[in-house]
Amino acid sequence: MAGHNVRERIEKLRETINYHNHRYYVLDSPEISDDEYDGLMGELKRLEEEHPEFITPDSPTQRVGAAPLEAFGVIEHREPMLSMGNAFSNDELLAWHKRISGLLGEEHFDLVAEPKMDGLAVALVYENGKFVTGATRGDGFRGEDITQNLRTIKSIPLVVHGDIPARFEVRGEVYLSKQGFKKLNEDRAKAGQPLFANPRNAAAGSVRQLDSRITAQRPLDIYIYGLGWVEGENPPTHWETLEYLESLGFKLNPDNKHLTDIAEVEDYYQHWLHERERYSYDADGIVVKVNRYDLQERLGFVGREPRWAIAYKFPAIQETTRLLDIRVNVGRTGTINPYAVLEPVLVGGVTIKKAALHNEDYIRQKDLRIGDIVIIQRAGDVIPEVVAPVVSLRTGHERVFRMPEKCEVCGASVVRPEGEAMAYCTNASCPAQAHERVKHFISRGAMDIEGLGEKLAEVLLHEGLIKDVGDLYSLMDKKDELIGMERMAEKSVSNLLAAIEESKGRPLDRVIFALGIRHVGSETAELLVKHFNSMDRLSRASEVELTAIPAIGPKIAESIVAFFKQEDNRKLIERLRKAGVRMEEEAAGRTELPLSGQEFVLTGKLEAFPRSEAEARIKELGGSAGSSVTKKTTYVVVGTDPGSKLDRARQLGIKTLTEQEFLRLLKEA
Numbered sequence: 219m220a221g222h223n224v225r226e227r228i229e230k231l232r233e234t235i236n237y238h239n240h241r242y243y244v245l246d247s248p249e250i251s252d253d254e255y256d257g258l259m260g261e262l263k264r265l266e267e268e269h270p271e272f273i274t275p276d277s278p279t280q281r282v283g284a285a286p287l288e289a290f291g292v293i294e295h296r297e298p299m300l301s302m303g304n305a306f307s308n309d310e311l312l313a314w315h316k317r318i319s320g321l322l323g324e325e326h327f328d329l330v331a332e333p334k335m336d337g338l339a340v341a342l343v344y345e346n347g348k349f350v351t352g353a354t355r356g357d358g359f360r361g362e363d364i365t366q367n368l369r370t371i372k373s374i375p376l377v378v379h380g381d382i383p384a385r386f387e388v389r390g391e392v393y394l395s396k397q398g399f400k401k402l403n404e405d406r407a408k409a410g411q412p413l414f415a416n417p418r419n420a421a422a423g424s425v426r427q428l429d430s431r432i433t434a435q436r437p438l439d440i441y442i443y444g445l446g447w448v449e450g451e452n453p454p455t456h457w458e459t460l461e462y463l464e465s466l467g468f469k470l471n472p473d474n475k476h477l478t479d480i481a482e483v484e485d486y487y488q489h490w491l492h493e494r495e496r497y498s499y500d501a502d503g504i505v506v507k508v509n510r511y512d513l514q515e516r517l518g519f520v521g522r523e524p525r526w527a528i529a530y531k532f533p534a535i536q537e538t539t540r541l542l543d544i545r546v547n548v549g550r551t552g553t554i555n556p557y558a559v560l561e562p563v564l565v566g567g568v569t570i571k572k573a574a575l576h577n578e579d580y581i582r583q584k585d586l587r588i589g590d591i592v593i594i595q596r597a598g599d600v601i602p603e604v605v606a607p608v609v610s611l612r613t614g615h616e617r618v619f620r621m622p623e624k625c626e627v628c629g630a631s632v633v634r635p636e637g638e639a640m641a642y643c644t645n646a647s648c649p650a651q652a653h654e655r656v657k658h659f660i661s662r663g664a665m666d667i668e669g670l671g672e673k674l675a676e677v678l679l680h681e682g683l684i685k686d687v688g689d690l691y692s693l694m695d696k697k698d699e700l701i702g703m704e705r706m707a708e709k710s711v712s713n714l715l716a717a718i719e720e721s722k723g724r725p726l727d728r729v730i731f732a733l734g735i736r737h738v739g740s741e742t743a744e745l746l747v748k749h750f751n752s753m754d755r756l757s758r759a760s761e762v763e764l765t766a767i768p769a770i771g772p773k774i775a776e777s778i779v780a781f782f783k784q785e786d787n788r789k790l791i792e793r794l795r796k797a798g799v800r801m802e803e804e805a806a807g808r809t810e811l812p813l814s815g816q817e818f819v820l821t822g823k824l825e826a827f828p829r830s831e832a833e834a835r836i837k838e839l840g841g842s843a844g845s846s847v848t849k850k851t852t853y854v855v856v857g858t859d860p861g862s863k864l865d866r867a868r869q870l871g872i873k874t875l876t877e878q879e880f881l882r883l884l885k886e887a
């Protein structure tokens with residue numbers, strides 16, 4: 219066969235195979251026999267072997283997996299992957315509905331109900347109809363690049379046809395059917411390998427294999443549940459989007475349902491609850507979504523949870539075990555936090571050894587005693603909880619828990635202020651508190667200092683290189699000592715110092731959050747910046763001024779005022795200010811510019827303007843311009859004759875932009 223004929227035949231075969239793949243793996247209704255299918259695949263494989271120059275990543279032969287990776291790259295989600303609020307009863311569901319009806323000013327709007335799959339969330343990006351990257355959810359902002367592994371899942375189309383936007387992202391849940399799970403564990407038992415506890419763990423473990431050839435052997439499947447983002451038009455409702463995605467060849471859960479009203483949800487839920495044994499996959503509840511996107515937009519988000527969706531969970535799974543001990547640890551604000559030490563027990567497939575007990579009253583109300591047999595419960599991914607003791611099994615040897623009178627770390631006295639549930643260590647310089655405060659300060663949502671994790675922070679504290687967060691910013695004076703530390707080469711020290719330096723520019727709300735003021739979470743911090751836009755003004759605010767802000771109650775206000783009253787805290791803020799940490803936010807009433815938090819790295823030559831100007835424009839819009847591509851780079855802008863930064867971007871799975879795309883982005887911003 220002549221070259222172009224081979225190429226045509228290859229293309230024809232791929233198209234035919236993709237069609238039958240879809241019939242078999244997505245629609246579950248094959249048109250040809252397995253032998254016929256194998257025949258087509260055999261021919262394609264042979265032709266590609268003879269003409270490797272024609273092999274492309276979207277060929278159906280490429281679903282067998284590729285050479286193992288050393289590590290997964292990182293993919294930044296263009297739109298964060300969110301979580302969802304929960305309801306555990308019909309009352310809670312109705313309360314949610316009432317709340318959003320109130321916000322919308324209408325009561326009757328249609329909904330979509332879907333099973334809440336118990337698997338692993340993934341985001342799949344398609345460019346010009348081809349599947350190009352797939353990522354895990356990760357922390358919601360950045361996930362792992364598991365493209366190679368996802369290619370092996372036959373119900374993920376490698377190519378989609380039809381009226382499609384140039385680029386879009388779909389999201390869904392990778393899962394193992396109950397049957398697939400059973401078969402996998404049977405095979406593992408035969409091979410003497412450890413068994414997976416549940417389908418969810420098995421799916422997560424399979425998808426996060428560095429060797430995609432192993433993934434290829436696992437009977438993974440996917441249900442797509444929505445669009446992440448799209449460059450271009452999308453239908454006006456979620457249901458129409460689902461239909462549209464189905465028409466493109468994506469696999470949708472046939473048990474999704476379009477409901478006209480909230481009154482229909484309970485039936486759907488009850489049906490599932492009673493029939494769930496009969497379903498081929500595990501679900502831990504149902505998801506209810508507002509159908510119309512215009513309403514979704516109006517409802518918006520609270521934190522990382524959309525108001526327009528809720529997970530209505532099935533009742534939790536319970537087990538019993540022994541409460542071996544009740545111990546405490548010291549939190550960052552000095553709280554003494556009791557927790558249960560449990561005889562390890564498998565609850566819904568996860569081994570539970572510890573559970574938070576929150577405070578003294580919580581323990582007393584439940585009448586928990588050390589040595590009790592207790593009921594443990596956990597629902598889906600919810601944190602395990604001690605429900606109650608089994609009183610009838612008591613022997614009389616159980617012991618009542620007493621809050622320690624002295625802090626176990628520093629020996630200072632423990633007090634419980636009147637009217638508060640928590641007990642506190644009274645020593646503001648308790649090392650345990652300092653440790654927790656440093657850990658909080660450097661963490662992701664706070665100052666987010668790259669390369670400074672909890673472990674390293676502990677070493678720095680332990681070695682006496684830092685005593686509090688203020689010391690972080692004078693670490694550059696201790697470079698020699700840092701380099702002398704174990705596993706700290708000169709390079710990693712300068713990276714660390716650079717990351718610390720960079721953190722000075724974090725937006726003010728992050729700085730406020732990072733201070734760890736009791737009751738001030740990241741959302742409250744944002745609100746505070748909106749109203750005061752400077753640390754100074756905030757530090758002078760009275761309780762009256764603070765409580766005038768909707769959503770700030772007396773408890774938060776009191777805590778803020780108390781924080782700024784303390785001499786130590788004021789000194790710390792002064793040190794941070796001197797070090798150059800941001801203490802003001804320019805634009806009053808707005809904390810974010812359109813490109814805030816986004817880092818651009820430019821490579822190659824741009825046509826429209828010199829690099830310096832491009833960088834200036836990025837900065838004007840709140841973004842930053844970096845000189846090297848790291849995991850934290852948001853976009854790499856690729857001009858003509860790009861350098862090695864482009865390779866690095868590909869390696870790390872960082873999104874690249876052409877000059878055109880970059881210009882468009884600036885314009886939109």
Ligand code: IVH
Nearest residue numbers: 300301302332333334335339443505524527
């Ligand atoms: S929609 C705001 N639909 O639940 C909504 N999520 O708690 C974003 N999940 O990480 C997700 N089934 O992995 C949606 N039918 C479904 C789902 C579903 C399972 C998971 C998903 C996500 C988590 C959110």
